Amino acid sequence: MDKKRIGVLTGGGDCAGLNSAIKWVVKTALDDRLQRSRKIQFEVIGIRDGWKGLIQPEGDEEAPFSRIYALTEEMVRTWDRYGGTNLGTSRTNPYDPKNNCSKIVLENIQRFQLDFLVAIGGEDTLGVAQKLYLEGMKVVGIPKTIDKDLSGTDYTLGFETAVNVITEEIDRLRTTAGSHRRIFVVETMGRHAGWLALEGGESSGAYIILIPEYDFEINKINELVLEGRKKGIRYDIIVVAEGAKPRGRSEILKEGDIDGFGHKMLGGIGEFLEKEIFRSTKIETRSISLSHLQRGGVPCAYDRRMGRYFGIAAIDLIVREEFGRMVNYQNGRITSVPLQEAIARLNLVDVRTQYDTERYNGRRTILGVGM
Ligand code: F6P
Numbered sequence: 441m442d443k444k445r446i447g448v449l450t451g452g453g454d455c456a457g458l459n460s461a462i463k464w465v466v467k468t469a470l471d472d473r474l475q476r477s478r479k480i481q482f483e484v485i486g487i488r489d490g491w492k493g494l495i496q497p498e499g500d501e502e503a504p505f506s507r508i509y510a511l512t513e514e515m516v517r518t519w520d521r522y523g524g525t526n527l528g529t530s531r532t533n534p535y536d537p538k539n540n541c542s543k544i545v546l547e548n549i550q551r552f553q554l555d556f557l558v559a560i561g562g563e564d565t566l567g568v569a570q571k572l573y574l575e576g577m578k579v580v581g582i583p584k585t586i587d588k589d590l591s592g593t594d595y596t597l598g599f600e601t602a603v604n605v606i607t608e609e610i611d612r613l614r615t616t617a618g619s620h621r622r623i624f625v626v627e628t629m630g631r632h633a634g635w636l637a638l639e640g641g642e643s644s645g646a647y648i649i650l651i652p653e654y655d656f657e658i659n660k661i662n663e664l665v666l667e668g669r670k671k672g673i674r675y676d677i678i679v680v681a682e683g684a685k686p687r688g689r690s691e692i693l694k695e696g697d698i699d700g701f702g703h704k705m706l707g708g709i710g711e712f713l714e715k716e717i718f719r720s721t722k723i724e725t726r727s728i729s730l731s732h733l734q735r736g737g738v739p740c741a742y743d744r745r746m747g748r749y750f751g752i753a754a755i756d757l758i759v760r761e762e763f764g765r766m767v768n769y770q771n772g773r774i775t776s777v778p779l780q781e782a783i784a785r786l787n788l789v790d791v792r793t794q795y796d797t798e799r800y801n802g803r804r805t806i807l808g809v810g811m
Pocket residue numbers: 453562585586587629630631682706735
């Protein structure tokens with residue numbers, strides 16, 4: 441029987457659902473019955489710490505052990521229940537213009553005899569996967585990011601768990617906000633995409649939702665708050681995406697480095713709003729940034745299932761020899777698209793059909809009535 445090696449890695453920010461995807465890549469590749477019918481015997485090699493694992497496979501001071509190891513069905517049996525990624529991850533970019541290590545990656549792919557690679561990641565990790573594909577590597581991708589900003593798919597692993605975290609935390613904030621008649625500004629992640637704020641805000645019934653795709657006016661927020669108070673509302677939940685900004689201003693950035701992919705760290709818009717809203721309305725206002733809580737915890741049922749389906753479909757792509765593609769979820773089906781299509785542009789909220797620019801909230805017509 442033909443023997444082939446599949447490498448699997450997770451890159452970029454961690455999230456819930458990754459371990460489920462890894463588990464099902466391993467289980468599907470190593471399944472006895474399938475191996476016989478495919479007439480290929482697979483071996484699955486786990487690559488630790490994202491692309492770093494293929495740059496420094498022997499490890500380094502940070503990880504004084506090999507970053508390359510064989511995965512067995514027994515090892516991954518319980519992984520789908522756990523958050524994060526048991527393979528570890530990093531934001532290492534082998535094609536970083538300041539330190540291009542792509543040759544080393546290609547050499548190590550040869551050295552460890554990896555015939556195929558499954559890259560589980562967002563736009564950055566899959567961008568590297570696409571470049572490796574163009575250099576001749578047989579790569580397939582699995583979409584993950586709590587930001588849900590990849591094109592070519594309606595779902596990215598980790599998103600639903602993050603929305604659940606937002607909803608649960610806001611449920612907690614409601615009782616304290618209501619007791620004190622306060623305004624709570626809740627900052628979510630999402631980078632330049634408003635999906636987490638919009639869907640997290642809708643799930644938790646937030647009064648105001650602010651997204652990067654539509655610049656807000658602070659006066660309008662104050663008006664909405666005062667209007668609600670006149671109607672007898674005791675407290676307000678305002679959900680703001682980290683990338684949202686007031687009209688005429690730029691995004692608020694955290695101090696810190698720019699990563700290997702050129703991303704600046706966003707954060708601080710919640711605190712900014714807390715001060716601005718209190719200054720005008722004189723209503724006690726507090727802010728909280730949900731930050732990495734959104735990426736943590738156990739995966740929700742949906743992420744476990746989607747990780748399973750994406751993992752299985754990734755091996756299907758390899759068996760069908762359809763490389764340079766990413767598995768996806770579109771129109772209710774798991775299929776695949778070229779990696780190039782997934783990374784070509786960010787998938788952002790369509791303000792025209794999904795956002796209410798008067799109420800700063802989700803749209804009140806789904807079927808387009810009265811638009
Ligand atoms: O892309 C996922 C994400 O969680 C963004 O929403 C956020 O801006 C960023 O990663 C945070 O990155 P880090 O974990 O490096 O602080």
